[in-house]
Amino acid sequence: MASPRRSVEGRPLGASVSSNTSNPGSPAHGGGSSSRFEFQSLLSSRAAGVDPTSARLRASESPVHRRGSFPVAAAGSSQASPPSLPEEDRIDLNPSFLGIALRSLLAIDLWLSKKLGVCAGESSSWGSVRPLMKLLEISGHGITWLLGTLYCLCRSDSWAGREVLMNLLFALLLDLLVVALIKGLVRRPRPAHNQMDMFVTLSVDKYSFPSGHATRASLVSRFILKHLVLAIPLRVLVVLWAFILGLSRVMLGRHNVTDVAFGFFLGYMQYSIVDYCWLSPHNAPVLFILWNQQ
Numbered sequence: 001m002a003s004p005r006r007s008v009e010g011r012p013l014g015a016s017v018s019s020n021t022s023n024p025g026s027p028a029h030g031g032g033s034s035s036r037f038e039f040q041s042l043l044s045s046r047a048a049g050v051d052p053t054s055a056r057l058r059a060s061e062s063p064v065h066r067r068g069s070f071p072v073a074a075a076g077s078s079q080a081s082p083p084s085l086p087e088e089d090r091i092d093l094n095p096s097f098l099g100i101a102l103r104s105l106l107a108i109d110l111w112l113s114k115k116l117g118v119c120a121g122e123s124s125s126w127g128s129v130r131p132l133m134k135l136l137e138i139s140g141h142g143i144t145w146l147l148g149t150l151y152c153l154c155r156s157d158s159w160a161g162r163e164v165l166m167n168l169l170f171a172l173l174l175d176l177l178v179v180a181l182i183k184g185l186v187r188r189p190r191p192a193h194n195q196m197d198m199f200v201t202l203s204v205d206k207y208s209f210p211s212g213h214a215t216r217a218s219l220v221s222r223f224i225l226k227h228l229v230l231a232i233p234l235r236v237l238v239v240l241w242a243f244i245l246g247l248s249r250v251m252l253g254r255h256n257v258t259d260v261a262f263g264f265f266l267g268y269m270q271y272s273i274v275d276y277c278w279l280s281p282h283n284a285p286v287l288f289i290l291w292n293q294q
């Protein structure tokens with residue numbers, strides 16, 4: 001645009017541009033009535049012999065113009081008089097902010113997980129600790145817990161003990177089902193530095209979100225703390241086991257940090273479901289009668 005030309009309001013075009021040095025197309029430009037978009041639109045419409053009023057209306061409908069008058073940007077400007085945005089604009093802009101936040105979180109997640117994956121291979125910086133981490137892995141494995149619970153259920157000779165163990169079994173099965181469902185839905189691949197050398201896996205275990213070990217650790221530890229009478233040091237040990245097991249998933253390179261964090265949350269919530277649906281001889285008599293007949 002040639003600067004000597006004058007706008008319809010009689011102000012030189014250059015004045016409008018020089019009073020605001022930011023990029024006129026940027027959201028930070030604000031939504032003042034003398035915005036450059038309106039000037040350009042009006043000038044070009046005059047040149048083309050178009051009615052300025054309708055041109056101004058069309059300019060305010062332009063997505064670029066709307067972006068320039070985003071309320072957040074306008075709030076920072078001295079001439080804050082943002083035009084009211086149509087509903088669909090707000091829907092458009094919010095996901096992009098959420099998208100940026102989510103992408104940043106994922107980038108931090110990947111970076112941190114790679115940094116913490118110090119036992120991902122024998123040649124890694126903490127490669128010598130890998131066997132210990134794999135022992136921890138077995139301590140939180142589904143098979144270990146299912147077989148252990150079934151064994152205790154067979155050996156238990158009290159109704160109260162059987163009730164608790166029956167519910168633990170229900171909790172473990174629920175956990176396997178929920179984790180398999182989410183892994184199958186989300187399909188997040190395991191970290192690139194992971195070696196797939198795990199002991200007995202299901203087909204969905206090629207996916208990483210959420211960590212099944214983390215859900216189990218948090219579910220089982222909450223279960224134990226609620227239903228077993230333990231001395232304080234043992235209670236601390238249970239919490240420590242769950243925490244270190246979660247951390248070991250990232251150190252082994254099996255998971256990203258967010259897989260484990262969400263796994264802890266999910267396991268915690270699953271316990272609430274188990275507690276709510278607590279099986280007892282009153283609400284599930286068939287289960288208990290069948291077990292007693294064996």
Ligand SMILES: CC(C)=CCC/C(C)=C/COP(=O)(O)O
Pocket residue numbers: 141142143146176198199200201202205208210211212213214249254
């Ligand atoms: C075969 C059975 C009964 C369970 C599989 C348990 C398992 C291997 C879960 C994967 O855990 P992560 O998601 O933490 O790697």
